[in-house]
Amino acid sequence: xxxxSVINYKxxxxxxxxxxxxxxxxxxxxxxxxxxxxxxxxxxTFSFYDPDAWRERLRDARxxxxxxxxxxxxxxxxxxxxxxxxxxxxxxxLSGTGRLDLIASxxxxxxxxxxxxxxxxSGEEYDAALFRVRGALAQALHDxxxxxxxxxxxxxxxxxxxxxxxxxxxxxxxxxxxxxDYLSTLGIDYLHGNVRELVDRxxxxxxxxxxxxxxxxxxxxxAGVVFTMIQLLAQRPIAAHQGYMDQVRAxxxxxxxxxxxxxxxxxxxxTPRGVPVVLRDRVAAPVREELRQITTEFLxxxxxxxxxx
Ligand SMILES: Nc1ncnc2c1ncn2[C@@H]1O[C@H](COP(=O)(O)OP(=O)(O)O)[C@@H](O)[C@H]1O
Ligand SMILES: [Mg+2]
Numbered sequence: 001x002x003x004x005s006v007i008n009y010k011x012x013x014x015x016x017x018x019x020x021x022x023x024x025x026x027x028x029x030x031x032x033x034x035x036x037x038x039x040x041x042x043x044x045t046f047s048f049y050d051p052d053a054w055r056e057r058l059r060d061a062r063x064x065x066x067x068x069x070x071x072x073x074x075x076x077x078x079x080x081x082x083x084x085x086x087x088x089x090x091x092x093x094l095s096g097t098g099r100l101d102l103i104a105s106x107x108x109x110x111x112x113x114x115x116x117x118x119x120x121x122s123g124e125e126y127d128a129a130l131f132r133v134r135g136a137l138a139q140a141l142h143d144x145x146x147x148x149x150x151x152x153x154x155x156x157x158x159x160x161x162x163x164x165x166x167x168x169x170x171x172x173x174x175x176x177x178x179x180x181d182y183l184s185t186l187g188i189d190y191l192h193g194n195v196r197e198l199v200d201r202x203x204x205x206x207x208x209x210x211x212x213x214x215x216x217x218x219x220x221x222x223a224g225v226v227f228t229m230i231q232l233l234a235q236r237p238i239a240a241h242q243g244y245m246d247q248v249r250a251x252x253x254x255x256x257x258x259x260x261x262x263x264x265x266x267x268x269x270x271t272p273r274g275v276p277v278v279l280r281d282r283v284a285a286p287v288r289e290e291l292r293q294i295t296t297e298f299l300x301x302x303x304x305x306x307x308x309x
Contacts, residue, residue, distance in 0.1 A: 001141075001146070001147070001149055001150060001151065001152060002150070002151050002152065002172055002173065002302055003138075003141060003152045003154070003170050003171045003172050003173075004151070004152070004153050004154065004171055004172065004173045004174070004175055004223060004302075005154045005156050005167045005168055005170075005171040005173075005174050005175070005220070006018055006019045006022075006153060006154065006155050006156060006174075006175045006176075006177065007156040007164065007167070007168070007174050007175070007176060007191070008156075008158065008176055008177055008178055008184070008187065008188075008191065009158055009159065009160065009187045009190070009191055010158055010178075010179075010183065010184055010187055011041075011158040012179075013177050013178050013179050013184060013228060013229075014177040014178075014179070014226075014228030014229060014260065015039075015155055015156065015158075015177050016039070016043040016044045016047065016155055017177075017228065017260075017267055017277075018175070018177045018226060018228065018260070018294070019035060019044055019153050019154075019155040020035070020044060020047050020048075020276040021276045021277055021278040021291045022153060022175075022291075022294065022295055022298060023035045023100055023151075023153050023276075024090060024093075024094075024100055024275075024276040024278050024279050025278045025279075025291060025292055025295040026098070026150075026151055026295060026299075027090075027091075027094050027098035027099055027100040028093075028094050028095055028096070028098055028278070028279060029096075029098065029295070030096045030097055030098045031098050031150040031151050032098065032099045032101075032148050032149045032150050032151070033098070033099065033100050033101070033149065033150065033151045033152075033153065034084065034101045034102070034103070034146065034149045034151070034152045034153070035100070035101070035102045035103070035152075035153050035154075035155065036064060036080075036102075036103045036152060036153070036154045036155065036167075037064065037102065037103065037104055037105035037155050038064060038105060038109070038154055038155060038156055038157055038163055038164070038167055039105055039109075039155055039156065039157040039158075040105060040106065040107055040108070040109040040157060041105075041107075041157070042054070042104070042105040042106065042107055043155075044102070044105065044155040045058070045063075045102065045104040045105050047274070047276070048087035048089075048090060048102055048274050049087065049104070049274070050274075054104065058085065058104045059106065062083050062085055062104060063083065063103075063104045063105055063106040063109075064080075064083060064103050064104065064105055064106065064109065065105070065106035065108060065109045066078050066083065067079075067080060067083060067103075067140065068109065068163065071133060071136055079140065079143050079145065080103060080140050080141065080143050080145075080146060081143045081144070081145025081146055082145075083103045083104075084101050084102070084103055084145070084146075085101065085102050085103070085104060086099070086100075086101050086102070087100065087101075087102055087274060088274070089273070089274035089275050090274060090275050090276060090279065093275050093279040093280075094279070101149075109163065127205065127208075127209075128205075128208075128209045130162070130205075131202065131205040131206070131208075131209045131210075132209075133162055133166060134162065134165050134166050134169050134198075134202055134205075135166070135169055135202070135206075136166055137166040137167060137169065137170040138166070138169050138170035138218070141170055154167045154170070154171065160194055160198075165198055168195055168198060168199070168220060169198070169199070169202055169218050169220075171220040172220060172221070172302075173220055173221050173222070173223040173301070173302060174195065174220050174221070174222050174223060175223045175224065175226065175298065176188060176191065176222065176224070176225045176226070176253075177225075177226050177227075177228050178225050178226070178227055178228070178248070179227070179228060179229050180227050180229075180230060180237070180240070180241035180242075180243075180244035180245050180259075181244060182244070184244070185244050185247050185248050188225060188248055188251065188253060189251055192222070192251075192253060195220070199218055199219065199220065202218055203217050203218055206218075222253055222254060223254070223298060223301040223302060224253070224254040224255060224256050224297070224298075224301050225248055225253055225254070225255045225256065226255075226256040226258075226259070226260065226294055226298075227241070227245055227255070227256070227259035227260070228259070228260040229260065229261075229262040230245075230259040230260065230261050230262060231261070231262050232261050232262075237259065245259070254301065256294060256297050256298075256301075257297065258290055258293040258294050258297055259290070260287070260290050260291065260294065261286070261287065261290060263284070263287050266283060266284065266287055277291065278291040278292065278295075
């Protein structure tokens with residue numbers, strides 16, 4: 001099972017769009033895919049369920065907030081497996097034996113940093129508690145109910161709080177959607193540095209605090225940066241976008257050779273109907289083709305870790 005976090009500090013760069021469509025295309029190719037929505041904005045969840053359905057069927061019982069709450073002892077023990085739901089319309093569009101499941105998010109997914117700080121007094125205790133919370137998602141994914149999944153894709157919130165950190169620690173790879181603009185390119189370098197710091201700190205803490213359970217060294221790789229919302233002119237990215245894409249390549253971060261073009265009609269002005277664009281029949285062929293190519297590249301980027309596992 002691969003665990004991949006889809007991450008970027010910036011909001012509105014296409015994280016959720018990429019997560020939904022990549023997950024859908026992988027499932028359409030026969031994989032069993034679990035999407036986890038960790039963003040309190042809940043966009044991934046709302047791309048499969050309308051807000052009424054969320055309120056009636058998911059809000060109180062079936063969101064990842066319950067699991068994070070249970071970490072603090074606010075709720076009885078909850079496993080991730082209990083929270084999995086299966087969006088009907090998307091699954092009805094899959095060919096073959098694939099599956100696309102979801103753990104939904106909650107508008108009130110709290111920042112558990114604060115709760116942690118309140119509950120723990122001393123420095124050493126705080127460090128130990130933080131270490132446990134950072135590693136909790138990685139451990140919880142070792143759930144028998146989740147063994148059938150080939151792929152877990154985690155849609156991260158646009159911040160670096162402890163919920164995001166727990167996703168990074170749980171991941172084998174990080175996928176970074178980005179827009180080709182100044183702030184996005186700055187952010188990628190910064191993100192890269194912070195991920196490295198977090199991982200080093202976590203591995204050092206594992207030596208300090210992990211007494212009972214054995215901890216594997218955590219080392220998520222960057223699967224790559226996938227550029228989204230690219231404007232094309234005569235089938236090529238406009239010069240301004242190409243410039244920023246080249247800058248990111250120069251950072252030494254892997255960059256997908258396929259970028260997702262801007263399509264306001266398809267993505268931005270379209271009310272989600274529970275079926276990701278890549279699975280819809282009447283969608284402009286080039287956009288679907290780009291999403292498919294991104295999926296193929298994504299799988300190729302994962303191979304080295306797969307071979308080693
Ligand atoms: N390729 C695209 N072209 C045009 N609009 C897009 C594209 N990809 C995403 N969008 C739209 O941009 C907005 C932000 O995308 P989203 O995937 O929610 O970003 P994030 O999860 O990073 O906040 C959404 O309204 C989405 O529909
Ligand atoms: Mg999002």
